[in-house]
Amino acid sequence: MRKAPFRIVAPLAVASLCVALSVPASGQLVLGQYENEAPLATWNVFGASTAAGLGLGGIRLSRAWDASVASTNPALLTALPRSSGSLTGAYVITALYRFSAVNTGVLSSASNFSTGYLALESGSFSYRFGDWAAAFTAGLLESYQRPGIDQSYSAQGLVRYALRLEQTGFLRGYTLALARRFGRRLSFGAGLNLVRGNLDRVLVEEWPVEGITIADTRAERFEGLFLNAGLHLALSRGLSASLAVRAPYSKKSDAESLLRYTASGGDTDIRIEAEARNSYRQPLVVGAGLDSRWSEAWSAAAEIAYFGWSRYEVRYFDEPLPRPFRDVITAAAGVEYSLKGRLGARPARFPIRLGLAYDPQPMDNAHSSYLSLAFGLGLRLGSLAADLGGRVGRESGSGNSLKTGRVALSVSWFSDDR
Amino acid sequence: MKRSPKRTAVIILPVALFLALVPALLEAAADPADIVSFDRRHFESRGLVRDGLDLLYEKDGRVYAVVTPEDIASLVSRGVAFTIETARLAPSAGRTASAAGGLNGAFHSAYELDTELRLLADAHPQLVRLQEIGTSLEGRPIQALKISDNPGLDEGEPAILFLGCHHAREWISVEIPLLLARHLLENYALDPEVRSLVDRGEIWIVPLVNPDGLEYSIHVYRYWRKNRRANSDGTFGVDLNRNYGYQWGYDNVGSSPVPGSAVYRGTAPFSEPETEAVRRLFLSRDFRAMVSFHSFSQLILYPWGYVDLPTGKEAELSTLAHTMSALMAAVRGAVYVPGRASAALYTTNGDTADWTFGVSGVPSFTVELPPEDTAGGGFFNAEAEIEAIFRENLPAMLYLTNYAFLSSPDGGIRPRLPGTLRRSPPRLPLIKRIDRDLPSAITMNQ
DSSP: OOOOTTOOOOOOSSOOSOOOOOOOTTOBOOOTTBOTTOOSSOSOOOSOOOHHHHHTTSOOSSSOOSGGGGGTOGGGGGGSOSEEEEEEEEEEEEEEOOBTTBTTTSBOOSSOEEEEEEEEEEEEEEEEETTEEEEEEEEEEEEOOOOOEEEEEEETTEEEEEEEEEEEEEEEEEEEEEEEEETTTEEEEEEEEEEEEEEEEEEEEEETTTTEEEEEEEEEEEEEEEEEEEEEEEOSSSEEEEEEEEOOEEEEEEEEEEEEEEEGGGTEEEEEEEEEEEEEEEOOEEEEEEEEEOSSSEEEEEEEEEEOGGGOEEEETTEEEOOOBOOEEEEEEEEEEEEEEEETTEEEEEEEEEEEEEEEOOBTTSOOEEEEEEEEEEEEETTEEEEEEEEEEEEESSSSOOEEEEEEEEEEEESSOO | OOOOHHHHHHHHHHHHHHHHHHHHHHHHHHSOOEEEEEEHHHHHHTTGGGGTOEEEEEETTEEEEEEOHHHHHHHHHTTOOOEEOHHHHOTTSSSOOOSSSBTTBTSOOHHHHHHHHHHHHHHOTTTEEEEEEEEOTTSOEEEEEEESSSTTSOOOOOEEEEEEOSSTTOTHHHHHHHHHHHHHHHHTTTOHHHHHHHHHSEEEEEOOSOHHHHHHHHHTOTTOOSOOBBOTTSOBOOOGGGOSSTTTTSOSSSSBSOTTSTTBOOSSTTOSHHHHHHHHHHHHSOEEEEEEEEESSOEEEESOSSSSSOOTTHHHHHHHHHHHHHHHHHHHOOOOEEEEHHHHTOOOSSOHHHHHHHHHOOOEEEEEESOSSGGGTTTOOOGGGHHHHHHHHHHHHHHHHHHHHHSOTTSOOOOOOTTOOOOOOOOOOOOOOOOSSOOTTOOOOO
16 A cells, blocks of 8 residues: 655656546546557558558559568569569658557657657568569568667655666568469469567666666567468559468567566565467458559559458467457558650650558557558669658548658569569 | 288387377376375474375475375375365466466466455355456456355355455465465365354455456556556556545545546546456445555555544554554564554545445555565565465454454444454344253353
8 A cells, every 4th residue: 555655656758647538438548549569650560561562552562562572471472574683772760659658557648659660671582483473581570679768766865766668579471482374364372471570578677776776577479470471463554463471470578577676775676587488379461452554654553451450469478468459351452654765875664653541550449540641752773673662641530640751762683674 | 902011000100109109198198197286384293294195395485295186085084184286386287377488477467366366255255255246347256255164154244355456467465365375275175264154154255356457557557556457648547545435535635636646536436347346245245344455655544645644543543453463573574564554654535445445444554565665676576475474464364364353343442462263252133031940050052
């Protein structure tokens, strides 16, 4: 019952307290999007993305941009030139409001936080031999980072209380895929995927004058294995359809935790250490798309993807954690106009892209979704290609109007002109 | 087409292998083992070491062993007290609830506690009923154990109530009432004092009043105190030990009207489903005493908390508190300082003890468990200390239980020294006795 006398519930350096929120009639906390294991920006991650696909709204399973399609729809590998390679880098920035101890009762802010990263997101390579094609791709699939919180309270020239909260982590995927063309119209491909990553979280509180420290540290090392497959069917000369599936799988982690209380005054050092094998049951993903090219310059693509989040299960340090999630369907569509021109003495093409994306999040107790506008530019020069794509989105449903943005640059090489 | 011998072997070999394995698989499936624990003293006194059980280890005064269903049947037939630990210690063997190795170590989470309470109820159906007395804000059950000789019947017996974990960060306050429940059930057949208490009354134990807060304390922020009410201003939590109805909101010193305060009292008395659950339970039975466990400071507090004035039963409450303190100190020297809550600590209004005493006049205590101060750990206790803290509280809990069961409904009290029990003389049915020429030595029973 006793209040800790030195526990300072004082205004934090970041912002003032008490954001007026409309809350559900039940009066319960609605965490929203950001559970600890939630990927940054969106839960709905399906394979690697390219700058070109990003510019078209996030098209990734109905058009063969480069070898990275191995992680979404490997059937498209047969549409690539004999050999290809690509690299994609991205800058991502995302807003959050409620996560961990922030805006859930311990720390409060008057506005959203932002966090992001700049990274070499993916690299891929493919080779086509006859009716067969093979590819390898490696990519950054998910980021688990959160804004770092570093707060302190001082009085009379002394730091009386300090709190530090950090979470970092990511998930990388590696895909080895094989595809085969059957006749002139149909292709089928399948891939074996390995994911590896980590998630590290630290929350430290200190009362320097009293010599007391509480540290709560957790570390997870992820791994998972799953299959993906796809079909690609040329319906006509300018129209094709695609279907892709990612099998459900368990992302498992070897986890460690240490909860420690030290007090120099009493020579006290109390520890609770734990190890566990955590699991996060990832959903079935099924996507379908259409790609249409009705002239040399104009083309468009559209996709939907189903994420079976209602079966999402988390087992965390030997306990099932509640995750009331629902199935969602994402959608993306975009149009491309390819400008012909020359770069120096060489003929070149300059694709210009515009797209839209709808990305509902799976939380059942807060129907939140992102609506994004996408844009892109490209250059096709012989066997080289470069693409720049961007997407800005705004979320609705959580009451926090979270924004997200992404800019990507892809550089590709193909063995012959496309 | 004639099949080649090689192809035949390829077909037969895996089938044969499977058939060879099937009996082993079936045998394993048909012979599940459980992990049980015994109180070490009883294990030795009953000579269980000669039973040839598959012993695992000894920890914190308990001996752990792997047993077969046949072993269990034998133990039950001989009246040996044991506790099934399988779900707690062997996560793969059914519903998982490890209170030894998760984020909370040997302390129980809401999930683990719920599992353990169900196991206790299943293992001792003749002595205990598990009752869900309410549901928390986030939909978690608030569970109560009723321990009595005929738990399924309403015998109108006196009752005592032990509560734990109004405040989320006080993890030790879950363990002590839980261990009391286990002790009563395991020792009913072996300990005459326990048997007497269980036979004479109802011992109600609610180890976890604030499951939502506890889960937040375990998973998000260790020092969380309140429940998980989303307040209208964007803050979270109501202090459940300021939400009871007696002198609720008496002043803004003993509680706060500010939602962001650690001692926020809520929008109204019993506005929270957790306290409402306790209220309904307390008013439904003839409770003669109440103990609410908290931490830290090593104190035994009694009303009033809302104002620094004695109640009309100051002498009784003080005597009880001092007696319990002495019993605790006798175990290993830990001093729990007894005192009136408002004087010993600070004023609190809307707390549990003030309410139960205010509405019923029964002895009501807040026991602040160890350590004494933040230098000793504050709201942290070493896992190795759980059993020891329970052992030092046990005599006091048994003493108070006995005291409660001896008290009369109108509040008249017959104080007893610890360790002495005296049964009330039996009550004869109403008979009109007609005697003639009675010898002078015969006396009539009452």
